[in-house]
Amino acid sequence: MTDMVALVPLRGGSKSIPDKNIRMIGGKPLCAWVLEAACQSGIFSRVVVSTDSAKIAQTVAGLGLPVEVLDRPAELATDTASTEAVMLHAARCIDFEVVVTIQATSPLVTPEDFRRAAALFRAGGYDSLVTGVRTKRFFWNGDGSPLNYDPRSRPRRQEFAGTFMENGAFYFTRRKLLEESQCRLGGRIAVYEMAPDTAVEIDEPADWEVVERALRLKAVSTATGSLGDIRLLAVDVDGTLTDAGMYWSAEGDRLKKFNTRDAKGLQLVREAGVEVAVLTSENSPIVTARMAKLGITRCYIGVEDKQGCLLELVRDLGIELGQTAYIGDDVNDLACLKLSGFSACPGDAVDAVRAVVHHVSRHKGGMGAVRELCQMILEAQGC
Structure with a gap:
């Protein structure tokens, strides 16, 4: 030769x-x-x-x-x-x-x-x-x-x-x-x-x-084809599982609004054998209570280093980063989005996030963006 x-x-x-x-x-x-x-x-x-x-x-x-x-x-x-x-x-x-x-x-x-x-x-x-x-x-x-x-x-x-x-x-x-x-x-x-x-x-x-636009289109095509290999779905909370709003009562109680369809999507991917983890930088008992209600035990609140948390998760599960999907909406999610095999964001995510993800949802945060990604994973895995 x-x-x-x-x-x-x-x-x-x-x-x-x-x-x-x-x-x-x-x-x-x-x-x-x-x-x-x-x-x-x-x-x-x-x-x-x-x-x-x-x-x-x-x-x-x-x-x-x-x-x-x-x-x-x-x-x-x-x-x-x-x-x-x-x-x-x-x-x-x-x-x-x-x-x-x-x-x-x-x-x-x-x-x-x-x-x-x-x-x-x-x-x-x-x-x-x-x-x-x-x-x-x-x-x-x-x-x-x-x-x-x-x-x-x-x-x-x-x-x-x-x-x-x-x-x-x-x-x-x-x-x-x-x-x-x-x-x-x-x-x-x-x-x-x-x-x-x-x-x-x-x-x-x-x-x-x-x-860069051409590379993103190429990456989307390749990454979408790999959704069938996803073994971990990591999800941000504020602006992703919620609408980014913070609700306060006269007594000073804080409330968040979650979407039941997003919850159903998370349930379905878990039933399909995909691990679900929730990561939020806010130290919120509301999130802990909501995830407990959904049976999601991998709930990490008050996380300042989301990238480190994701890497530790991947090691614990014995999987590759390429088998991870991540959805988030703001700049503190960028490192995780870039590391993951498939990245997505709500339709109203910040521009810096929209510019790097594989998929921008048709739905806003807290209004079905997570369910849309769950459905993509389920379809790719024949469920």
Whole structure:
């Protein structure tokens, strides 16, 4: 088998988006998306990060992936240094027949993309490969000359093969070609077609929002499919099981309003074998009394560290975080939401929560949001 090495250049001096390569997006550092995909593809003998930054190297090491870090000389980490120069430096340090240079700014790449591209590259005996997205738009030069069609014989869209736009996701390059031409592309070049949503590379802040939205949609699809594996449902109280209102009597008694349909949902998921835990930062005997009425024994009140509480719960139950679903509405729920395999919030949750969860309920807190999530879990588990 051809000895293929993955090379991920991660420079530390991004100006348009500071610390871009390790900035959190979709719940992970940007570089983690492509590094995970490369490792999971199974086609690389080594996955190597080339960086000049100790901070990036530390972040990469913290991912727990089988990734090596190659120290990049300072002169190859300037704004003017080329990717080819980084590739040639790697070639002097690493043995390979083919190097696959992967851009962290294309986090929508999948393990299957690497596998299919490798199969195409090998089958055709190509010297290099470029990734692109097909477009059926007509292009022109500034001088009025057409680039990709004849205006005198304008094709119908269904008959037009279109043109590939390079999306910069990754490049295959044989060592011989790289050393002789000092270019990543040359000789017989293959074009690997990728999904339309991979057309955007993260170069500017506006690109970040577009890609983060695409990653969220992808995560929702994946996470929704994993609801069948949920073994623990953790639920916030104020603003989630209640409407966030606090009711006071003239005598100073505090009251909360709970939804009986939410209660029925919790009962049904428990009957289906899913553990239910309630976590609230308020030290409220009302919550304790309500959960006792529902038979929910895992009731944690006055919890200042919800993340720590959730991690302890997972350890006690002997399950993975990926088997946990969490629903909450405010910023003190963010850590738990990001850790859980499936995250949800009421429709009236704060914006910071709505931006990170897999599912935003059609219902408000205390008005059926919890029941909706319970129903999703039950359906996914065939109950």
